Every structure is written in C-alpha cells, then in structure tokens.
Amino acid sequence: MAGRRWTATPVLVVGVNRSGTKWLSNEIAAHPGIASVQAEIHGGIVESNLLTEYGRGFDLTSDSEYQRFLEFWQRTHFFHLARGDVHGFGSLERRPANSVEAFRILMEAHATRQGVGFWVQKVAPRDADAALDTLPDARVVVIKRSDIDTVRSKIRLDAERGIRTSPLWGGMSQGVQTRKLDRILTRHNAMLVRYESLLSERSKTMNDVFRFIGLEPADVSSDFAPNTSFASIGDRSLTLGKYGEAGVRAAVGLCRVLPLTLLESIQRVFTRGRVEIVPGTFRHEEA
Numbered sequence: 368m369a370g371r372r373w374t375a376t377p378v379l380v381v382g383v384n385r386s387g388t389k390w391l392s393n394e395i396a397a398h399p400g401i402a403s404v405q406a407e408i409h410g411g412i413v414e415s416n417l418l419t420e421y422g423r424g425f426d427l428t429s430d431s432e433y434q435r436f437l438e439f440w441q442r443t444h445f446f447h448l449a450r451g452d453v454h455g456f457g458s459l460e461r462r463p464a465n466s467v468e469a470f471r472i473l474m475e476a477h478a479t480r481q482g483v484g485f486w487v488q489k490v491a492p493r494d495a496d497a498a499l500d501t502l503p504d505a506r507v508v509v510i511k512r513s514d515i516d517t518v519r520s521k522i523r524l525d526a527e528r529g530i531r532t533s534p535l536w537g538g539m540s541q542g543v544q545t546r547k548l549d550r551i552l553t554r555h556n557a558m559l560v561r562y563e564s565l566l567s568e569r570s571k572t573m574n575d576v577f578r579f580i581g582l583e584p585a586d587v588s589s590d591f592a593p594n595t596s597f598a599s600i601g602d603r604s605l606t607l608g609k610y611g612e613a614g615v616r617a618a619v620g621l622c623r624v625l626p627l628t629l630l631e632s633i634q635r636v637f638t639r640g641r642v643e644i645v646p647g648t649f650r651h652e653e654a
Contacts, residue, residue: 371461375402375478377471378487378580381551383494383544385520385561386512392489393589394565394573395508402478402486404448411591415470418490418498422466431620433462440469448567457461467501469543485580492547493634499555506580507555511547512562514541518587518615519607520595526606538615542622543630550627 378395382388393411396403404413416422417440425436434457440446441453451473463469474486485506490498499505518537525532534592551557558579564572576586607615622630 370593371468371472373471373475373504374484375475376485377474377502378485378508379495379498379502379505380487380489380508380510381492381548381557382442382489383492383512383517383541383548384521386517386526387510387565388489389574390589390593391508391510391560391565392487393591394569395487395576395580396635397587397589398577398582398585400483400485400585401489401586402474402481402483404445404474404477405591406444407450407591409444410594411589412487412489413448414489417466418488419494421638422470423497427463427465427469434470436466446473448482449473451650465501467498470501477653478575485582492551495547495551495552499551503528507551507557508560508576508579509544509552509557510560510562510565511548514538514545514619515607515612515615516562517541523606525600532612534614535618538618539622541615542619542636543627543634545619546622546627546630552642 378401380388380392380395382391387409389412392403395401395403396412398407404415405411406413415460425439426432427436437453437456440456441451446453456469456472459472463472470488474488478484478486495507499507518534521540522532522534522537552559558576560572560576569588570586573587577584
C-alpha cells in the first residue's frame with residue numbers, strides 16, 4: 368500500500384469461532400480511543416466479508432471487477448453502518464489493490480470522523496495471515512479458549528442451525544485453527560488473551576490489552592453482553608459427554624503432530640465450494 372498515508376492503526380482480534388472473539392472485540396471497541404462498526408442486531412461488532420477469502424476473490428485491477436466489487440459492497444450492512452461512500456471509492460485517484468486495502472480505506476475514514484487513531488475488527492484464523500500481509504502495522508490480539516469448551520459451544524450452535532457436527536470433526540477443526548493461531552502468534556508479534564482470564568479478571572485483562580494496543584487503560588465495558596450457546600452448566604454438560612470429550616482431545620492431539628500444510632490441504636478438500644458469506648452482513652435489507 369505504498370503511497371497512502373494512514374493515520375489510524377488497525378487492531379485485529381483473531382480467534383476460533385465460539386472462543387470469545389466477539390466478546391473481546393466488543394470490549395476493545397468500548398474504549399473511547401478506538402473506532403468500530405457495531406449494531407445491536409449483530410450483538411455488537413459487525414463482521415466484514417472483505418477480510419475473508421470471498422472478498423479477496425475480486426480482482427480490483429479490472430474495471431468491470433472493481434465495479435462489481437463496489438456493487439456488492441454497497442449492499443452490505445457493514446458498508447452502510449460505516450457510512451461508506453461508493454461514489455468516493457469509484458473516483459479514487461488510485462483504487463485499492465485488493466479488498467483488504469479497500470476495507471482499510473473505509474475504516475480510516477470511519478476513525479477519522481470519530482477523531483481516534485485506532486479501529487478494531489475481528490477475523491478468523493484462516494483469513495488472518497492474508498489480511499495481515501496487507502495490514503503489516505496492525506496490532507494483533509489472539510484469543511484462545513479451552514478446546515473442549517470451544518468445540519462444545521460450536522456443536523451446540525451448529526445444532527441450533529440444523530447442522531450435525533461430530534466431536535471428532537469439531538476437534539479436527541479446532542486443532543487446525545489452533546495451529547494457525549500459534550503461527551500467527553509467532554509471525555506477527557501478537558498478544559495472547561485467554562478466554563478464561565477475560566472471564567475471571569476482565570478489568571486487568573482489558574487494561575493489558577489496551578496497553579498492548581497503545582491506548583491508555585480505561586475502566587470501560589461494552590454495552591453488548593457476551594453471547595452464549597448454553598442456558599446453564601447442566602445444559603453444557605449434555606452437549607458433549609465423556610466419550611465426545613475424548614474424541615475432541617484425540618483429534619486436537621493428532622493435529623499437533625501432523626504438518627500444518629497437510630492439515631490445510633485436508634481442510635480445503637472438505638470446505639471446497641463453500642461460499643464465504645458472513646451471515647447478516649451481505650445484503651443491507653437483511654438487517
């Protein structure tokens with residue numbers, strides 16, 4: 368992104384689905400020195416397709432593809448909430464090189480309007496490396512939760528959506544994504560936050576996060592409550608029994624010893640053809 372001058376620093380929260388990424392993102396967004404795109408209908412932080420593989424599929428060097436990209440983007444709830452200007456993007460002296468740079472231009476304007484020097488967004492482990500290639504100055508905060516609790520919550524959420532996820536497959540997915548988180552921690556000098564620490568010592572944990580980002584500690588909390596898949600502790604225990612927990616541990620253990628490149632190849636085979644659209648963000652009228 369040579370040639371552009373940025374005044375706002377990105378903050379990326381990276382974690383496995385159901386490990387507290389939205390909760391942590393909302394807590395960071397509560398700081399007065401940071402900009403975010405939030406909405407009650409989304410439970411706070413709104414995700415963007417532009418940081419996913421789907422967004423990176425647009426070839427912005429092509430006039431027709433750039434126009435198609437803008438037509439897609441202006442229909443998203445995220446673009447409207449961030450007060451995006453599609454005509455402004457269409458008349459840029461130098462168009463963005465890719466969807467991640469386009470996203471940064473939007474968030475830079477959003478942060479500037481609020482008079483702050485940081486903006487926050489959450490991103491999945493499988494997309495983080497690609498996003499960080501375009502955002503090398505980003506502050507990266509990785510959140511991890513226990514494997515069993517993360518998979519248990521994912522299985523419960525999938526069941527509510529009519530999807531059956533086995534403990535073994537849930538454990539494999541958890542294992543692969545955890546390996547990617549470890550790679551991100553090594554490559555990008557990221558900060559590690561434990562879900563359990565956020566739960567037991569929220570104020571201390573958040574002040575540590577704010578210091579890492581480059582913000583003054585602040586006694587603030589999000590207006591959005593953490594979401595949960597369970598009504599009670601007993602409800603949690605019914606979702607993944609003793610044998611299910613053993614399956615998760617076995618799968619995660621296997622992922623620790625197999626080469627990550629092999630695991631990523633296997634994952635691509637099983638997810639081939641899946642369209643990467645973040646629910647609720649695609650069409651503005653959905654919200």
